[in-house]
Amino acid sequence: MSAPIISINQVHKAFGGAPVLEGVDLSIVGNSIVGLAGPSGGGKSTLLRCIQGLEKPDSGTILCQGKVGFMFQDFQLFPHMTVLQNLLYAPRLKDKSVAPRQRAEELLTHLKIASKADSFPDRLSGGQKQRVALARCLMTNPNVLLCDEPTSGLDVVTTSDIVSLLQTVRVMGVTMVLASHDLDFLTQISDRIIFLKGGRILLDQDRRQQTDSLDSLHALYRTSLSEEE
Amino acid sequence: MEAFFSHCVYVGRGLAVTLELLAGGFFIGATLGALLAVLRYNGVGVAFIKGFVSLIRGTPLILQLSLIYFAAPGLIGLRLEMLSAGIIAFGINSAAYVAEILRGGIESLPLGQFEAAQTLEIPRFFLWKDIILPQVFRNIFPSMVNEVISLLKETALISVIGGLDVMRAASMLSAEQFTYFMPLCIAGGYYYLLVLLIEWIGRTIERSHHQH
Numbered sequence: 085m086s087a088p089i090i091s092i093n094q095v096h097k098a099f100g101g102a103p104v105l106e107g108v109d110l111s112i113v114g115n116s117i118v119g120l121a122g123p124s125g126g127g128k129s130t131l132l133r134c135i136q137g138l139e140k141p142d143s144g145t146i147l148c149q150g151k152v153g154f155m156f157q158d159f160q161l162f163p164h165m166t167v168l169q170n171l172l173y174a175p176r177l178k179d180k181s182v183a184p185r186q187r188a189e190e191l192l193t194h195l196k197i198a199s200k201a202d203s204f205p206d207r208l209s210g211g212q213k214q215r216v217a218l219a220r221c222l223m224t225n226p227n228v229l230l231c232d233e234p235t236s237g238l239d240v241v242t243t244s245d246i247v248s249l250l251q252t253v254r255v256m257g258v259t260m261v262l263a264s265h266d267l268d269f270l271t272q273i274s275d276r277i278i279f280l281k282g283g284r285i286l287l288d289q290d291r292r293q294q295t296d297s298l299d300s301l302h303a304l305y306r307t308s309l310s311e312e313e
Numbered sequence: 314m315e316a317f318f319s320h321c322v323y324v325g326r327g328l329a330v331t332l333e334l335l336a337g338g339f340f341i342g343a344t345l346g347a348l349l350a351v352l353r354y355n356g357v358g359v360a361f362i363k364g365f366v367s368l369i370r371g372t373p374l375i376l377q378l379s380l381i382y383f384a385a386p387g388l389i390g391l392r393l394e395m396l397s398a399g400i401i402a403f404g405i406n407s408a409a410y411v412a413e414i415l416r417g418g419i420e421s422l423p424l425g426q427f428e429a430a431q432t433l434e435i436p437r438f439f440l441w442k443d444i445i446l447p448q449v450f451r452n453i454f455p456s457m458v459n460e461v462i463s464l465l466k467e468t469a470l471i472s473v474i475g476g477l478d479v480m481r482a483a484s485m486l487s488a489e490q491f492t493y494f495m496p497l498c499i500a501g502g503y504y505y506l507l508v509l510l511i512e513w514i515g516r517t518i519e520r521s522h523h524q525h
Contacts, residue, residue, distance in 0.1 A: 138428050153432070160429035164447050173443065174433035224433065 087149075089114040089228060089259050090135060095144035097130055097283075104130045105141070106283035112261065112276075114149075114227070117254060119270030120263040121301065122280035128263035129157075131280065132230045135261065150227030153258075157233040159217040161205040167192070167216050168201040171223050184223065191219040195249065211242035218249060222256075229253060231262045235269050247273050267305055279304050317495065320486060324499045327482035331507075334399050334468040334478065339461055341404025346411025351441055353412070354419050362412070369409035375470050378402040382474040399471045407464050414456045418449035451522055458515035462508050469504075479503050 088111035097105040105127045112118050120128040133139040135146055136154045161170050168188060175184035192198040195215045205213060214234065221229055234250070235243045243266070250260060250273055264270050270277055271291070279287035279301060287304055353362045369377070382398040385391045393401065422445065430440045450457070472481035483500035487493045 136432060138431065154428075156425050156429060158423070158425060160423065160425040162426070162429070162444055162448075164451065174430075174435050177435065177439060220433070 086113050088112055089149045090261070091145075091147040092131075092135070093145045093147075095131070095134060095141045095146060097127075097134060097139060097141050104283050105134070107144070108280075108283070108285060110278065110285065110288075112259065114259050115254070115257055116275045117250070117260045117262065117273055119274030119277045120261060120280055121265075121267055121270055121277055121305070122286075123305075124265070126280040127283040128280050129232050130283075132232050132261060132263050135228075136230055148228060151224060152228045152230060153221035153224055153226030155214075155217050155221055155229065155231040155234060157236050159205075159213045161213060161216055161220070163205050166202050166204055167197070167208070170205070170216060171220050174220075175223050188219070188223060191222055194252070195219050209242075210238050211245060214238065214242070214246060215249065218253070222253065222258075226258060229258050229260045231260065231264075233264055234262055235264060235266050243269055267301060271301070277301060317499075320490075320495055321499055323486050324479055324482045324496060324503065327477050327479035327500075328503065330396065330471065330476050330478040331465070331468050331480075331503075333396060334403055334471055334476070335461070335465050337396075337400035338403030338407055338464055338468070341400065342407025342411050342460070342464070343457075345404065345408035347415060347446065349408060349412040350415035350419060351446075353416060366409045366412055369406055370413075374402070374406050374467055375473055377406055378470055378473060395471070395474050395476045398474060399468070399476055403464060403468060406467070407460060410460055410463075411457070414453050414460065415449060418453035418456075419445065421452060422448055454515070454519055454522075458511065461511050461515075465507055465511065466504060 090110070090112040092108055092110040095105050095108045096103070104125075108127070108131060120131065122128050130139060132154070134141050135148060136152055138154070161167075162173070165173060168185075171188040171191065172184050175187075189198065189201075192201055195218060197212055197215045197219070200208060200212060200216070205216070208216065231250075235246055238246065247269065250262070254260065262270065262274065275291055277287075277289045277291060278285055279289075281304075287300060289301065349362050349365070353359055378399065381402045382393065382395070385393065385398075426444060426448070427440070430444050435444065468478060469480035471478050472484065477485075479500050483496040486496040490496070
């Protein structure tokens with residue numbers, strides 16, 4: 085078993101006194117895709133934000149090897165910049181050579197969005213924005229990519245596009261942690277699915293070893309949804 | 314008709330002062346207002362900035378102008394020329410309003426824009442310069458045009474400290490000619506034309522920004 089690229093140890097986080105993460109322990113090995121499932125308020129997004137450093141845990145430790153990229157649920161592209169400018173702005177602050185532009189053009193071609201290089205984000209569809217957001221993350225050469233609800237608001241065809249895109253990213257050697265409500269999406273792509281509810285891990289299923297049915301996951305989901313109602 | 318044109322020329326002598334006050338006041342107002350808004354958002358000097366905005370908005374501009382021109386020499390030994398005192402007073406006054414307009418604009422941006430920049434390791438200075446403020450300025454542009462129009466009309470207060478602007482020129486002409494209607498209408502015409510010009514410039518800039 086390879087060394088973990090992300091080690092999360094007894095992480096607690098509360099907002100305004102309401103606990104969101106309650107003692108989460110998790111190790112994620114390199115070059116894997118981990119799906120975080122669970123109901124709303126279960127702690128998926130907060131856990132991702134803690135890993136990225138957008139939130140500071142109240143207690144516990146998170147160790148992450150290498151560079152982390154983050155894809156936001158609502159993309160957060162810079163609306164006053166074109167697609168190419170969105171990709172190039174941050175890298176160009178550090179590298180004034182032609183290398184970032186070459187990389188950006190390669191990525192846009194690879195992600196089949198090169199024709200939109202000069203478009204502004206408000207002219208793009210949800211799926212196209214998702215590709216641009218992914219390309220912008222990849223411009224920083226991350227070892228770990230955290231995606232918050234990557235299929236939220238996307239139709240079935242675009243969702244299946246996202247699955248193949250993320251599989252392409254995996255080939256690049258990027259470890260991914262995906263938080264999603266969409267259990268079907270997660271089961272299609274993840275090596276491991278973690279079910280979070282009430283800030284705790286209720287189920288941790290390694291999909292590579294456990295090839296049996298997804299009954300336990302679906303049962304958990306059904307229970308969670310009925311409780312939400 | 315000849316009298317009308319000669320009156321227009323007479324009142325028009327005040328245009329230079331009016332425009333200098335407007336340009337100088339707005340430059341200081343926009344720069345200082347932006348600085349105050351960014352500092353406040355970042356939690357720097359919040360109490361001072363809140364107090365400044367409250368005090369400036371809570372007292373008449375004519376009082377602020379009089380304080381700077383008449384009281385400052387005796388108080389701190391600072392004697393300013395009429396135009397400089399006017400530009401500083403209008404600038405400081407405008408800064409308080411601009412800071413509040415900008416605060417609203419910054420707070421209306423999604424927090425995710427700041428977070429996206431953070432995840433991309435964009436340094437703070439560039440975050441504000443290239444990511445946040447360009448978006449904020451676009452959103453608050455109509456309010457800023459309003460602020461310029463208000464400032465233009467407030468410059469008429471310069472006559473209190475003896476500045477020869479459009480309004481004062483009209484008053485002088487009225488006193489010389491013993492007639493008020495035409496000189497005041499001419500002054501009103503000048504202000505109205507300037508407001509139309511500001512609105513046109515505003516619309517042109519706004520349209521060019523939305524053409525993408």
